[in-house]
Amino acid sequence: MKPTKFESAIILIDQKNSEDINTYSVYGIDYSKELLYSHRMSQKLLQFEPEASEALQIAARAQHICRWKIARNEYPMDRVGYLKWRETLKKMHADITAEILEQVGYDSEFIERVSFLINKKLIKKDEGSQTIEDVICLVFLEFYFEDFAAKHSEEKIIDILQKTWKKMSEKGHAEALKLSYSDTDLELIKKALA
Structure with a gap:
């Protein structure tokens, strides 16, 4: 076929x-x-x-x-x-x-x-673009964040996390909070979101 x-x-x-x-x-x-x-x-x-x-x-x-x-x-x-x-x-x-x-x-x-x-045009306005952005952020957080965090200063990591969070939708935030993180990474995420 x-x-x-x-x-x-x-x-x-x-x-x-x-x-x-x-x-x-x-x-x-x-x-x-x-x-x-x-x-x-x-x-x-x-x-x-x-x-x-x-x-x-x-x-x-x-x-x-x-x-x-x-x-x-x-x-x-x-x-x-x-x-x-x-x-x-x-x-x-x-x-x-x-x-x-x-x-x-x-x-x-x-x-x-x-x-x-x-x-990724019109993020926040176009549902498809927002979905792609959310998925990019989720893939980063799930698969690449730990390696990234190990190579950079806490200040830079918190800045990146805050920028990542800003790009995401409420639905994206909810999914991101369901992912499993190491204790160290979770601490960084909590600091970034505080």
């Missing part, structure tokens, strides 16, 4: 992300970093929003597509450089995904919607 457009798109996104030479080890198994991230995004999206649209599912899966191709150090190591890097990445993620979606036969309206979601 021929795969659907949706299945074909997911296969091609995974294929691109499996080219990531950066690895992330889980239970002693090395995964392509962005492939693992994209699977975590899909899984978390469906836990958080079981009725997620196809556009939302594709945007979540392609959130970091080929991210390794534009290194952070190609931009000045300050706030302005960081924001420029993030904007460039979002455009690249949206462009690569748009090519895939066109290739598998999606129409321009659908492709525009996915690009809009990947760019």
Whole structure:
């Protein structure tokens, strides 16, 4: 049986992300970093929003597509450089995904919607963009926060947690508080939210 457009798109996104030479080890198994991230995004999206649209599912899966191709150090190591890097990445993620979606036969309206979601436009106003933002924050908190916290000062961690919290919806906050954290991380979260 021929795969659907949706299945074909997911296969091609995974294929691109499996080219990531950066690895992330889980239970002693090395995964392509962005492939693992994209699977975590899909899984978390469906836990958080079981009725997620196809556009939302594709945007979540392609959130970091080929991210390794534009290194952070190609931009000045300050706030302005960081924001420029993030904007460039979002455009690249949206462009690569748009090519895939066109290739598998999606129409321009659908492709525009996915690009809009990947760019996380109108967070707080657009339900889909807000859902993507919540899922990104939940994936960070569940899978990456502990490693991040171990490498940075308490002041920086609290600042990041407060910024993360601000981006999330009430529903996102409720889910974030259900995740299991180490005692140390939980203390940091409590300080950030105090």
